[in-house]
Amino acid sequence: MTLSTTHVTFPSGAVSGESPVLAVHPLTDGRYAVVTGATPFHPLDHTWPDQPADTGTLTVDGIELPVVDCLTGAVGPDGGDLLVGADIPVRRGDEEWAWLVLHVLAGDPGDITGRPAALAVDTRRRAALSASHSGCHLLALALNAALAPRWRKDPGRADAFGNPDFDSLAMASSVMDTEASTDTYRLGKSLRKKGFTAEATDELPALADALPALTAAVNDLLAAWVAADAAVRIEAPGPELTARRQWHCELPEGPATIFCGGTHLGHLGELAELRTELRLTEDGGELTAITRPKRA
Template identity: 50%
Template sequence: MRIGGSTLVGYPAGEMRGRSAVVGTVPVGDRYGTIVAETPFHPLDHTWPDQPADLGTIGGIAVVDCVTGAVADGGPTVRLGEDIPVRRGTPGWSWLVVHVTDEPVPAGEVELVVDERRRRALSAGHTACHLTALALNAALAGRWRKEVPVDGLGHPDFDQTAITSSRILPDGSRDVYRLGKSLRRRGFTVEGLAEDLPEITRGVDGRLKEWIAADAPVRIDSPGPELTARRTWHCGLPGGEVAIPCGGTHLSRTGQLGSVAATLELSADGTELIMHTVVG
């Protein structure tokens, strides 16, 4: 099999349907992986697997998973997920969206349909995740003793400095931050954090209410349609325009969230801060 170039994707623009030609197939365990030239499906990113894959149908057959694949230009073997041996976007490789099904998809042109309810719930969770991270940065700003990189609103970027994992959920997210020695050396004050969590949470929720009420516009800036294009999330918040590198899907306005609430908790040993975000 020879794949000619990276998959073109429509999900950054909010696409949920499309038609395209099948350009290749690959086994995925005991399932079938189908590769098309263009797709509206968002695959799981193997390097930062925060947003789950889109589900739906391809050629009328249920898509039960959607993963990232890569193949060396002119090479015969498509690598999937964690088996990909090079960094995303490495020259000389094509990057692919692989639609996983329990039965083979016929060759030719096929219709692709994303599960709209699931996509919207994940988009809401991802938009809320970014907003909550920005609100957390603001609420923790007074705990820094040294200068660190700031976010788009000018607050010390606790989120990007301390985050170890992020998982987007339908209408929510779960983010984990490491409160270790390296963070303390960078100037963050951990002492008294447990006692201050209720006040910090009120600060986060207050900003979220303000930003949702502002119905701020949200957009994804993409330099091209290829899967590997470096996309950026933009949001015109009352405090300024914020830009965050992001390969996921989003709502188009903050007002579409309705409401967002955050819950903050420390791990039992106090070395991690966990933030749960819930939409609606």
Template identity: 55%
Template sequence: MEIGGSTLVGYPAGEVRGRSAVVGTVPVGDRYGTIVAETPFHPLDHTWPDQPADEGTIGGLAVVDCVTGAVEEGGETVHLGGDIPVRRGTPGWNWLVVHVTDGPVPGREVELVVDEARRRALSAGHTACHLTALALNAALAGRWRKEIPADGLGHPDFDQTAITSSRILPDGSQDVYRLGKSLRRKGFTAEGLAEDLPEIAQRVNDRLKAWIAADAPVWIDSPGSELTARRTWHCGLPEGEVAIPCGGTHLSRTSRLGSVTATLELSGDGSELTMHTVVGH
């Protein structure tokens, strides 16, 4: 099967509905994978699987999964998810959104409908995730003995330096940070962190409250509609505009979060810090 080009996506602009031509189908285990020219669906990114795939329908059938695929230009084999043999965005490859259903999708042109409530909840979780990361950076700024790269607000970027995993949840997120020898060599002071966690969490939550009250605008800068276009999340916070590379979906203003609460949990041996973020509309 030869695919004519990469899938064009509308989710960065907030699209949740669309109609498009079917350009190919692939087997996904005992299920069916449908590829269309344009889609509003956000697929799971296999390289950094933080935001889960959208749910909804394609051609009236339930989309049970939505994954990233890739096929070499002129080739016929579509590789899915972790089986993709090249780096995301490698030239000479077409990058695809594959909508997985239990049965074959009828017709050469289909209607695509994303579950709006789930999309909104995941968008809220992702926006809150970025804000809590920035707030955590600020709250931990005094624990650095050495200079490291700063975030968009000028604080040492603990989030990007220490993060090992991030998971976007409906109306929330969970981020895990490694506090090992490598981070200490970079200048982070972990001594006394357990005792200071309540105060650090309070500083994070106070900053989040102020940012939500500021009704700051949020937008996605996208250089193109291709799945692999390098998109950037922007937020016009009172301290200044922040930009973070991101391929997920988001709300359009901080006020639409309603409230955000972060809790911090240190592992028993002190080697990991987990931040739980919850959005309360």
């Protein structure tokens, strides 16, 4: 199978497009993967599966085929078998491999290879996932700012505003859906060695006791940013699926950037509200932030 890395248009916000079908591949679960030269569909990233896949339709010769899932696939330099997700043995972006967006159909579409296809993303689902993903990044910046006084020393990694990057340093998992993003942070020995303290000090109460005030501080920042209707954009060095893209948001404090492969809002005025709920486990070893966007 000789294929080139799929070109993607979702970073610009595209939800439709046209492209020829390059290949149809049966999957091990009885479904079928359709590869096109370009696509507006955002696939699940097998290395960091935080944002779920787009769904929608693929129309060929007037026949509308539901796209029930969207995955990442790859083909090696020898042009061998198509590998999917966790079965890919090399790091994402290996330049010797072709990296593919796989539009998953529930059944065999027949002989459609070489035919032009119209691709359409479920716009309601895309908008909800984009709101959750933008909310996730804003939560990261607000939480970093609110927790900045709890660092005894410079951990060696800062966010766009110069605050210690708690979000990056403590992140255990980040998952979003159409309702919220859920970010889980480990507050273990490794983080303490880097300088973070959850215990009470002469200047600060224990993190468990400070949680209500911390939550309020984070939500105040989120509310201010939404009210500012900050512009959001994705910068990409190229159209390839594997291009290393950056999320940019023009916040009142200045421009914020975070490397990200997902989809996002065009501006924060698309939200009516963004609030987070912080939860600390009883043993104090894990902090979870559940951030819910309310669309305008």
